């Protein structure tokens with residue numbers, strides 16, 4: 001001990017790094033310190049002139065006393081005044097360090113022992129700005145507060161490689177999606193396709209405490225970045241400035257039935273056999289044919305070619321397909337013999353708008369039918385057009401949001417089109433936004449394709465483990481933080497930002513009223529300049 005020389009004795013804070021390895025730091029801090037899981041620590045190494053950053057991932061009471069029972073022994077008589085031998089021991093996960101030139105580097109070295117540690121302050125977050133994208137979603141969170149100047153924004157090019165939004169119910173998924181959509185309406189970074197079965201995104205829903213809970217149509221400044229296709233009546237369509245949704249029989253392909261019905265092997269074979277048939281021909285044929293025993297011998301319809309193809313199949317299987325087609329046409333009023341809005345939907349996506357498919361009161365089957373049909377249509381179109389082969393081609397990126405994604409991204413045939421999109425979509429500029437409260441029920445191969453993780457509170461341990469093992473950045477040490485996230489708080493891990501960011505998502509109603517949510521597009525700017 002005689003070799004030890006005191007340093008900095010005036011430093012009352014006593015926040016000093018005492019170890020441990022390049023992948024996990026420890027520091028002892030006064031036992032009264034107000035520290036929270038997820039807090040960012042800045043560790044300034046005067047020797048190397050580096051500022052290291054680390055995230056608090058654990059904490060415990062500790063002391064210098066040799067007697068392991070020092071704190072329980074006095075229980076029978078009296079407690080002590082605590083001196084400096086009693087402290088909090090923090091565990092912190094290194095995130096990286098800033099070198100003297102301001103470059104942020106991965107944590108490949110350790111800070112000098114006893115380097116000063118402090119809870120990061122506003123200016124410590126300034127370097128993050130260079131990594132943030134233009135799709136703003138919230139503010140960096142530190143402890144229980146936020147850093148007003150540190151905005152969290154996602155990069156459009158990262159979302160081409162899919163985004164996952166994971167949260168237990170009530171933790172703020174819908175609010176996140178509305179904030180995200182509003183930023184997309186403002187910035188127009190890509191076409192965002194969302195199916196809205198409850199009108200929640202269109203006009204909001206009553207808040208539990210009677211407060212305001214608006215929808216995307218309330219963001220008036222961004223209205224020209226929103227296109228609505230709706231099944232509502234004429235009057236509502238006018239009120240919301242929507243277009244009437246119409247899907248034509250010819251937009252349909254037999255494989256669109258997979259996500260919405262169960263099929264036996266024999267029935268699936270029938271669908272494969274007619275996979276190249278035009279939607280209207282298939283629907284007409286099945287509608288007009290009764291598939292009684294020996295139906296083929298007495299077939300007098302016009303589509304003899306199709307009849308010949310199907311004659312070997314069992315009548316019961318054919319009747320089952322017929323029933324399913326009947327259900328499909330009966331329950332979906334927007335599904336019509338002629339008149340299709342797919343071209344308009346495509347155009348709105350190409351104009352990089354948020355496209356809301358508003359189908360209030362419709363069944364879950366209708367939602368999945370539209371989603372699967374549109375995903376298949378755009379994926380195949382782009383594949384057949386050789387999309388992306390020409391480097392100079394404009395990006396024309398599309399992001400397709402899938403709510404309750406565990407319905408269509410688990411294993412099984414019904415999920416084929418979405419899985420295909422998860423695996424291949426990137427080549428064709430189509431990303432998926434996978435929204436779910438049950439990541440454990442999503443095919444792990446699909447989770448592995450997702451590069452941007454927005455993790456709101458997840459109470460289920462298996463769900464958290466699933467997320468931690470699939471994310472590109474290691475989220476395992478953040479388990480404690482993720483477990484204790486409050487409503488509207490998130491951990492965001494995305495390719496362009498060097499470490500997972502603790503974030504407070506904006507509250508949508510306040511976000512759309514912020515002054516910087518006013519349109520900033522060049523045309524308006526130009527008009528303003530030339531007329532002022």
Ligand SMILES: Nc1ncnc2c1ncn2[C@@H]1O[C@H](COP(=O)(O)OP(=O)(O)OP(=O)(O)O)[C@@H](O)[C@H]1O
Nearest residue numbers: 168169170171172173174175207487488505506507
């Ligand atoms: N970042 C936030 N800031 C303020 N309030 C929020 C935030 N996120 C969510 N809320 C509020 O919490 C409530 C629940 O949020 P939300 O509806 O987004 O949750 P959810 O996860 O989509 O729930 P559900 O699964 O039931 O649809 C809403 O009243 C919403 O306004």
